[in-house]
Structures are given as structure tokens and as C-alpha cells.
Amino acid sequence: MTATNKNAVDKGSYPHFMLKEIMEQPEVLRRTLAKGIASIEQGQLSPEYGDLRLGKYQKVLVLACGTAYHAGLVGKYFMEKLARVPVTVEQAAEFRYTDSFVDPDTLVLVISQSGETGDTLAAMREAKSKGGYLVAITNVAGSTIAREAHRVINTVAGAEISVASTKAYMAQLATLYLLGLQLAMDRGRLGFKDAVPYLKAMKKIPEQVEQLLAEQATVKEWAGRLAGNEHAFFLGRGLDAAVAMEGSLKLKETTYIHAEAYSAGEFRHGPIALIEEGIPAVILATQPELVGYTVPVMEELKSRGAWIIGILGADTGQAADCCDYRMILPATLPEFTPMPAVIPLQLLAYYTACARGNDVDQPRHLVKSVKDVK
Numbered sequence: 001m002t003a004t005n006k007n008a009v010d011k012g013s014y015p016h017f018m019l020k021e022i023m024e025q026p027e028v029l030r031r032t033l034a035k036g037i038a039s040i041e042q043g044q045l046s047p048e049y050g051d052l053r054l055g056k057y058q059k060v061l062v063l064a065c066g067t068a069y070h071a072g073l074v075g076k077y078f079m080e081k082l083a084r085v086p087v088t089v090e091q092a093a094e095f096r097y098t099d100s101f102v103d104p105d106t107l108v109l110v111i112s113q114s115g116e117t118g119d120t121l122a123a124m125r126e127a128k129s130k131g132g133y134l135v136a137i138t139n140v141a142g143s144t145i146a147r148e149a150h151r152v153i154n155t156v157a158g159a160e161i162s163v164a165s166t167k168a169y170m171a172q173l174a175t176l177y178l179l180g181l182q183l184a185m186d187r188g189r190l191g192f193k194d195a196v197p198y199l200k201a202m203k204k205i206p207e208q209v210e211q212l213l214a215e216q217a218t219v220k221e222w223a224g225r226l227a228g229n230e231h232a233f234f235l236g237r238g239l240d241a242a243v244a245m246e247g248s249l250k251l252k253e254t255t256y257i258h259a260e261a262y263s264a265g266e267f268r269h270g271p272i273a274l275i276e277e278g279i280p281a282v283i284l285a286t287q288p289e290l291v292g293y294t295v296p297v298m299e300e301l302k303s304r305g306a307w308i309i310g311i312l313g314a315d316t317g318q319a320a321d322c323c324d325y326r327m328i329l330p331a332t333l334p335e336f337t338p339m340p341a342v343i344p345l346q347l348l349a350y351y352t353a354c355a356r357g358n359d360v361d362q363p364r365h366l367v368k369s370v371k372d373v374k
């Protein structure tokens with residue numbers, strides 16, 4: 001985005017674009033759902049999804065960088081579960097070092113907010129040369145990635161100015177969920193009627209996100225304590241591990257705190273040696289069938305001196321006892337918790353960066369879109 005364009009988008013009454021963009025997410029979700037759903041009662045998506053005719057693809061490859069890559073990881077869980085199709089999510093910068101199995105039966109999802117990221121573009125060109133069918137999910141209509149893909153789904157997040165991506169991630173998540181539903185329907189794994197409960201649950205997410213955005217004062221309190229630390233861990237299992245990666249990236253980008261994300265299980269195989277008195281751990285435990293495995297890890301962390309911020313699901317309250325601070329998410333389907341769960345993580349990064357006096361919208365060493373390939 002040029003300086004002129006940047007000035008054309010106003011911060012309004014917000015001190016930073018990042019906070020403004022975080023607060024815009026309910027609206028972004030509403031727009032995405034209005035554009036993507038034709039009829040909830042008939043379990044029907046709009047032609048933008050319906051006309052893709054995804055039934056013939058035997059595998060899915062996701063190519064993306066940074067936050068968009070993390071959205072792809074969430075998409076993988078949903079698509080594999082509902083559509084029963086193998087999904088590989090590749091960091092675009094690594095893709096060219098692999099001799100990947102792309103062929104005309106491969107649906108390639110290219111996710112990029114800017115549509116101009118050099119690594120993503122290079123990876124998609126390679127996948128295209130091998131015959132893959134490319135569907136781009138981008139936030140900038142007419143961008144290079146949009147132009148070079150076979151089909152495009154435009155995310156409708158609106159211009160994102162803050163370098164740390166928030167609302168574009170949310171739009172990517174909602175788009176991937178809709179795409180996952182369409183894929184499952186096209187592959188005959190999900191009847192139209194079976195899609196209805198998913199669409200109904202999605203329709204409630206904007207309001208649930210609003211509820212969480214109203215909890216800013218709580219997150220600000222956590223941020224006050226976190227700001228004094230130089231290391232932090234983000235842990236979760238399953239879908240929560242994917243969201244932990246995004247929470248960790250947000251914190252790194254805006255606060256320069258060394259933040260690491262692990263699956264709660266893998267964390268025990270080495271990294272737990274780093275836990276010492278006073279280390280903060282942000283633990284996501286939103287999945288009812290996994291919380292029983294996460295609680296013992298939380299207990300172990302606490303016994304070794306960590307302090308814990310818990311992001312918990314409506315049905316995973318048993319994890320609450322292990323937390324120093326907690327936020328309970330509004331009830332939704334376990335598949336959809338990444339959308340509400342990322343809200344406190346984005347706010348945490350934002351308020352911690354403010355508490356540390358950082359340039360929130362333009363963190364050091366970062367640019368909004370890395371166009372070159374190194």
C-alpha cells in the first residue's frame with residue numbers, strides 16, 4: 001500500500017490501526033458470511049464456492065506464509081475432518097525445496113492477504129507448472145496472486161494497514177471454513193441438511209467475537225504482567241496448536257518478546273526444560289475431547305513455576321483451576337473455536353506492545369508484504 005493509500009484509510013478514534021482492525025472483525029465476519037452463504041436453511045453456499053466443483057480433487061495443498069500459513073493449518077483440520085481429503089499445508093518459502101506431489105488432481109489453495117508475497121507467488125507458479133488447480137484466497141482484488149490463480153475467492157476484510165495481520169486472518173479462517181463445507185458437500189461427505197448446523201453456528205460467531213472484544217480490560221491486565229517478560233510459550237492441542245502458533249507470531253511481531261508455540265504434547269519432549277520460575281504460558285484448551293490431555297501438562301508447568309493464561313472453551317472448564325488468568329469462550333462447535341479464540345491473543349499482543357512502548361503498527365524489521373524472494 002502506498003503512503004497516499006495508507007493515509008486514505010483513517011484510524012478514526014483508535015490510537016492504532018491494529019486495534020481498529022481487531023475491532024472490525026465482527027463486521028468482517030458478517031460480510032464474509034453474507035457473501036459466502038446463499039441459504040442457511042438449505043445448506044447452500046453462494047456460486048463463488050458452489051461453482052468451484054471441488055469433487056474431483058483427491059488431495060489439497062495449501063501454500064502460504066506467516067499468518068496466512070497459520071490460517072491454512074486451521075483449514076487443514078476442518079477439511080480433513082469433514083471432507084475426508086488429505087491436506088498438506090506448506091510454508092511457501094520451503095515449498096520449492098521439496099519435490100512435491102502436485103498433479104491435476106491436486107486442489108492448491110494459495111492464501112495471501114496482500115496477494116503479492118514473493119515466496120507464495122514462486123510456490124504457486126511451481127504448483128501451477130505441475131498441473132495443480134489453483135484457487136487463491138486474497139484480500140487484494142487484482143493482485144498478482146489473484147491474477148495468476150485459476151480461480152479467486154476475495155476475502156472482504158477491507159484494507160489492512162497494521163503490519164501484524166488480524167482481520168485478514170479472520171476473513172481467511174471464515175473463507176476456509178466455507179470452502180471446507182463446499183469441499184465436503186462436493187465430495188459427497190456432507191449432505192446439504194448436514195451443513196445447516198455448521199452454517200447456523202458460523203452465523204453466531206460475529207456476535208461471540210463482539211462479546212470477547214468487550215473483554216479488553218481483562219486482557220490489558222494480563223498484558224501489564226506479560227510486558228515485563230522476555231520469553232513466553234503458547235501451547236495447545238489439535239486446532240488449538242494451530243491457533244497457538246498465530247498467537248505466538250502476533251506477540252513476537254509486535255512486542256519482540258521471544259515467544260514459542262508448541263503442541264502441548266510435543267512440548268514435553270524437550271522444550272519443557274526451558275520452564276523456570278516466572279515464565280508465562282498461554283494455553284489454549286478449547287477442544288472437549290483433548291482437554292483431558294492438556295490439563296496434566298498445565299499442572300506440570302505450574303508445578304515448575306510457570307504462570308498461565310488459559311483460553312478455554314465453554315465445555316472445557318476443568319482446565320480453569322490450573323490458570324492464573326482465564327477467558328472462557330462463548331459456546332460454539334469445537335471446529336469453530338479458532339475464530340473466537342484468536343481474539344484475546346490478538347488483544348494480548350496489542351496491549352503488551354503498547355505497554356512496552358513499541359511502534360505497534362510498524363514493528364521493527366517488518367514490512368506488510370515481503371515481495372522479494374531470498
Ligand code: G6P
Pocket residue numbers: 065066067068111112113114115116117120163164165366367368369370
Ligand atoms: C509478511 C507479514 C506477515 C504476513 C506475511 C504473509 O511477512 O509481515 O504479517 O503474514 O507477510 O503475507 P501475505 O500478504 O502473503 O498474507
